[in-house]
Each structure stands twice: as C-alpha cells, then as structure tokens.
Amino acid sequence: MKFTTEERWKLIDRIARETIEYGGEETTTKSILAELTVKPATGIPFAVAILYGFWSFFGSFAGFFTDGFFVRIFDEYWLPWLQGVFPYEGSWLYYILVGDPEATNSFEAFGMLTSGLFVAIGIVLPAIIAFYFIITLLEDSGYMPRLAVLVDTFLHKIGLHGFAVVPMILSLGCNVPGVESTRTLETKKQRFMMMILLSIFIPCGAQIGVMLSLIPEYTGYIMLYLMVGFFVFGFILNRVIPGKSPEIITDVPPFRAPEPQNVQRKMMTKIKGFFADAIPFVLLGVGLVNVLYLGGVIDWLSDLFAPVFTTWFGVPKETVIPLISGFLRKDLAVAQLSAIDMTGFQLITSVVLISIYFPCIATFSMIVKEGRKSGGVLRVLGGSLLVLGVVVFLWGGLLHLLGMLLGVA
Amino acid sequence: MKILLMGHPNVGKSAVFNRLTGANITESNYPGTTVDYTVGYTIIGGQEYEIIDVPGTFSTEPKDEAEQVALDILADNEDATVISVLDATKVERGLYLSLEIIEEGFPVVIALNMWDDAEKRNIHIDLERLRKVLGVPVVPTVAISGKGISELAGQVPRAERVDLKELKRRIESL
Numbered sequence: 001m002k003f004t005t006e007e008r009w010k011l012i013d014r015i016a017r018e019t020i021e022y023g024g025e026e027t028t029t030k031s032i033l034a035e036l037t038v039k040p041a042t043g044i045p046f047a048v049a050i051l052y053g054f055w056s057f058f059g060s061f062a063g064f065f066t067d068g069f070f071v072r073i074f075d076e077y078w079l080p081w082l083q084g085v086f087p088y089e090g091s092w093l094y095y096i097l098v099g100d101p102e103a104t105n106s107f108e109a110f111g112m113l114t115s116g117l118f119v120a121i122g123i124v125l126p127a128i129i130a131f132y133f134i135i136t137l138l139e140d141s142g143y144m145p146r147l148a149v150l151v152d153t154f155l156h157k158i159g160l161h162g163f164a165v166v167p168m169i170l171s172l173g174c175n176v177p178g179v180e181s182t183r184t185l186e187t188k189k190q191r192f193m194m195m196i197l198l199s200i201f202i203p204c205g206a207q208i209g210v211m212l213s214l215i216p217e218y219t220g221y222i223m224l225y226l227m228v229g230f231f232v233f234g235f236i237l238n239r240v241i242p243g244k245s246p247e248i249i250t251d252v253p254p255f256r257a258p259e260p261q262n263v264q265r266k267m268m269t270k271i272k273g274f275f276a277d278a279i280p281f282v283l284l285g286v287g288l289v290n291v292l293y294l295g296g297v298i299d300w301l302s303d304l305f306a307p308v309f310t311t312w313f314g315v316p317k318e319t320v321i322p323l324i325s326g327f328l329r330k331d332l333a334v335a336q337l338s339a340i341d342m343t344g345f346q347l348i349t350s351v352v353l354i355s356i357y358f359p360c361i362a363t364f365s366m367i368v369k370e371g372r373k374s375g376g377v378l379r380v381l382g383g384s385l386l387v388l389g390v391v392v393f394l395w396g397g398l399l400h401l402l403g404m405l406l407g408v409a
Numbered sequence: 410m411k412i413l414l415m416g417h418p419n420v421g422k423s424a425v426f427n428r429l430t431g432a433n434i435t436e437s438n439y440p441g442t443t444v445d446y447t448v449g450y451t452i453i454g455g456q457e458y459e460i461i462d463v464p465g466t467f468s469t470e471p472k473d474e475a476e477q478v479a480l481d482i483l484a485d486n487e488d489a490t491v492i493s494v495l496d497a498t499k500v501e502r503g504l505y506l507s508l509e510i511i512e513e514g515f516p517v518v519i520a521l522n523m524w525d526d527a528e529k530r531n532i533h534i535d536l537e538r539l540r541k542v543l544g545v546p547v548v549p550t551v552a553i554s555g556k557g558i559s560e561l562a563g564q565v566p567r568a569e570r571v572d573l574k575e576l577k578r579r580i581e582s583l
C-alpha cells in the first residue's frame with residue numbers, strides 16, 4: 001500500500017496542525033538584510049558592491065604576495081643563483097630546465113625550474129588562494145542563491161536561469177568544478193550551453209592572476225570582451241539548440257556566518273588539489289614547449305599557421321607557442337606571451353584567443369565526463385567543437401576587425 | 410549495516426554526515442553541491458555502520474540527475490535504515506519525503522535539523538506527539554555545532570518499519 005500525493009499532503013497537513021505551532025517572527029537585522037539583498041532596487045547595488053569588494057581584495061591580495069614577495073625572491077635570488085650553479089650551460093638540459101641564461105626576470109627565462117615554478121607558485125598560488133577564499137565565503141554565507149535570484153531575469157534571456165550563476169562564479173576560480181556543477185541545471189540544453197559557454201568565455205582564477213600580473217592595464221578590457229561574448233553566444237545558442245529552458249522556483253536560505261573551520265577545510269582541500277594537479281601540469285607544459293622548440297616543431301607550426309594568425313587574427317605567428325601550452329594550462333600560456341614581441345592590442349587579442357581557443361585539458365576531460373550524462377559524449381563533444389570553431393573564428397576575428405576600425409591593430 | 414542520509418537540498422545533511430562520521434568532507438549551503446555521494450563509517454553500540462550521504466532530493470519522483478542518483482541509491486539498499494534529515498523550520502515540506510521513504514518500507518529516524526533556527530523563529534514542535542503519531546524516532550539536532558547527533562545515532566538501531574494502515578489511523582485520530 002502507498003498513499004497518493006493528495007493523501008500524503010492531507011496527512012502531513014493534519015500532523016503539522018496538531019504538532020507544530022508557529023509563533024510570530026521578530027524582525028532582526030539579519031532578516032532585514034536578507035530582504036534587502038534580494039529586492040532588485042537594493043539588491044543590485046549590494047551585489048555590485050560585494051563583487052567589487054571581492055575583486056579589489058583579489059587584486060590586492062595577489063598583488064601583495066606576487067609583486068611584493070615572490071617576484072623579488074625569484075628574480076633577485078632564485079633565477080641568478082640557478083643560472084650560476086646549474087652546469088652544462090648551452091646544453092639541451094640547461095635549456096629545458098633553466099631556459100635563457102641571459103634572462104633577467106623569471107617570466108622570460110622560460111625553463112621548467114625558473115618560469116615554471118615562478119608562474120605556478122609566485123603568481124597562480126596567491127591568486128587561487130584569494131579566489132577560493134572569496135568563493136567559499138560566497139557559498140557558505142548563503143549569498144550565492146541571492147545572487148541567483150537577482151540575475152535570474154537576465155539569464156533567462158539566454159535560456160538559463162539564476163542558478164546558472166553558480167557554475168559561472170565557480171568557473172572564475174577554476175573551470176573544472178564549474179563544468180562539474182552544471183549537473184544541477186535541469187535540462188540537457190541548459191547543461192550543454194553552460195558547459196560550452198563557461199569553458200570558452202570564463203577565464204579561470206589562475207589565468208586572471210597571470211593577466212593581472214603581466215598586463216594589469218588590459219585585464220579589464222579582456223574580461224569585458226569575454227563577458228560580452230558569453231552573452232552574445234548564449235543568446236545565439238539559445239535560439240539554435242533545441243530543448244527546454246524551464247523556470248525555477250527556489251528558496252533562499254537565511255544568511256549564516258561561515259564556520260571558520262569549514263572555510264579552512266575547504267581551502268585546504270583546494271590548495272592541496274592545486275599542488276597535486278596544477279603544478280605538475282605547469283612544469284610539464286614548460287618542458288614540453290621547450291622540447292618542441294628544440295625539435296623545431298614550434299617553428300614549423302608557427303610557419304604553418306602564420307597566415308591565419310597574421311591575417312585573420314592580426315597577431316604574430318609565434319602566438320602558436322602559448323596556444324600549444326594553453327591546452328595544458330591557460331595561466332602558463334598567458335605567461336608565455338611576455339616573451340613574444342607585440343603591440344598592446346595584439347596582446348589583448350592573444351589573451352582572448354588563449355581563453356577561447358580550446359579548454360585546458362583538465363576542463364576538457366571534465367566535459368567528456370559530464371557529457372556522458374548530458375546527451376552522450378559524441379553529441380556533446382561534437383557540438384562543443386563546432387561551437388568552439390565558430391566562436392574562435394568569429395569572436396577572435398571580430399576583435400581584429402574592431403582593432404582595425406579603431407586604428408590600433 | 411547501512412544508513413542512508415536523505416533529505417532536501419540545504420537541510421544540513423552533509424553537516425550531519427560529517428558529525429556522524431568525522432570524515433574529512435566538505436559541505437556548502439547552496440543547492441547542488443552534494444551531487445556525488447559520499448560514504449563514511451561509524452560505530453553505534455558496537456556495531457559498524459556504513460553511512461551514505463545521499464544527494465539532496467525533494468521527493469521520490471526524480472526531476473534531475475542528482476535526484477535520480479538519490480533514488481538509485483535508495484533502490485540499491487533495501488536493507489538500510491534511513492535518517493531523514495528535515496529543516497526544523499520547514500517540517501511540513503520535509504515530511505513529504507520522510508513519508509514517502511516510510512511508505513517504501515524503510516526503517517526511518519527523523520532528524521529535525523537547524524533546531525536552533527526553529528527556536529529563534531518561535532516555532533514550537535511537539536516532539537513527543539510527533540514521535541507517537543509517526544511511530545518513528547524524532548530527534549532535534551543542530552548539526553553545525555554537533556548538538557543532538559549522538560542521540561540521533563543512538564536511535565538508529567531502534568528504528569522500525571511502520572505499518573501504513575496503523576499510521577493512517579493514528580494520524581486521522583489526532
């Protein structure tokens with residue numbers, strides 16, 4: 001025997017009436033604040049303030065440790081020391097591990113133990129610590145669902161709903177959990193759209209960290225161009241892809257003070273993950289590119305793709321190098337741009353290309369994994385690659401065109 | 410012996426899980442972080458139990474991937490005891506799922522979590538009456554601070570299947 005839905009609710013109603021008594025609720029500061037953060041008139045300024053505050057925190061935290069601390073250690077002590085004591089100068093081993101013997105900063109030396117370690121520990125580590133701290137606070141305070149409610153109307157225009165903001169924010173830390181969290185969206189269409197949009201248009205914390213360190217003056221423009229792309233292609237995909245985009249009804253949980261212990265535990269897990277997964281990939285990336293360089297593969301590839309790079313995208317042909325390592329790590333790829341001689345606008349274009357041309361391998365594997373549940377690997381991958389190809393050519397080419405119109409490219 | 414922890418998203422299920430197992434897993438209070446389920450172990454009264462932190466679900470009719478996972482886990486563990494975690498400030502809503510699980514024939518213990526929030530909001534719940542009418546143990550908990558968790562664990566061996574006809578009769582004669 002089982003009850004019908006109606007019977008069940010009737011029984012529950014009865015139980016509740018007889019056992020639960022609701023006293024009046026007092027108005028507290030917390031409940032007033034809770035109210036203010038979801039009403040658009042007050043909630044949107046509040047959200048802007050919060051996000052701006054976090055962004056400033058991110059910039060100054062990462063800047064403090066990177067510029068004030070790691071840059072000095074690496075440039076003044078580690079690099080000259082290593083260049084001095086490492087034997088076999090001029091050999092391939094020296095080239096791969098230490099890089100350029102004449103380099104005076106750790107960005108440009110480009111050895112595994114110089115640039116590789118510097119990018120991973122000196123730049124990316126402070127950036128992701130700051131980012132994960134912010135994301136954990138957003139999650140644990142209960143602010144995330146409020147943000148979801150606020151942006152709901154807006155996201156409906158591109159076939160998503162408010163809760164799609166969760167994968168978006170997570171992706172700003174790292175695309176991998178971003179893609180993973182698309183599972184919470186209801187339909188295959190939404191999951192597919194979100195996966196592809198975020199892996200193309202949302203740069204991860206590590207990449208943003210390198211951008212802020214290398215080209216702080218352009219980071220804002222790049223982020224803006226990517227965000228606009230997110231919505232433009234979201235709008236198009238919503239029209240093109242069949243499927244439903246349902247409305248969502250949700251409760252907004254009350255604000256809670258984040259538990260310090262929980263925050264600490266989450267941060268530790270993520271930082272441990274960074275040491276285990278990210279650092280080996282950065283070092284491997286540097287090593288691989290150096291080997292390809294020594295083997296002449298890079299020169300060959302640059303020449304092969306030169307026409308596309310110089311005419312369509314308007315960037316130097318050497319940009320092929322960061323695009324290769326970008327498959328391993330996007331942060332590394334952006335760092336490699338420092339070694340290429342180019343104009344400011346070309347730098348912007350190259351960073352945009354690095355962001356959109358292909359997801360990094362970790363994100364790619366997560367898309368494959370999640371694709372199984374969102375309409376089959378082949379369909380998801382095929383669809384993704386198609387969208388990707390179109391986006392790279394259109395959005396990358398459009399930037400070049402904009403540059404020409406503005407007279408800067 | 411197995412225990413399934415079930416409940417709506419955001420009722421503090423993962424917090425209860427952490428308290429019961431002391432396992433090193435993390436929790437968040439926005440929907441959807443518990444998609445992958447987590448397994449831990451605990452000993453209650455000398456007996457070892459495997460505890461599964463089942464993804465949050467609203468009912469036994471799945472609406473998304475995570476809910477499907479939850480139901481698959483339920484179907485795979487017919488001999489388990491279920492701890493049904495409810496938000497003490499929204500008991501009516503949570504009871505729907507508890508009732509469905511009871512109907513499936515599982516022995517159930519109900520945890521009224523976030524009991525402190527209910528108190529703050531002046532919600533009074535007659536625990537004794539609730540226990541009697543449902544015929545299952547009902548334990549108030551505050552998982553985030555650990556309050557009520559050992560009592561909750563202690564009630565697991567006492568949970569029994571509920572006869573539905575009797576249940577209906579008891580409710581109607583309230």
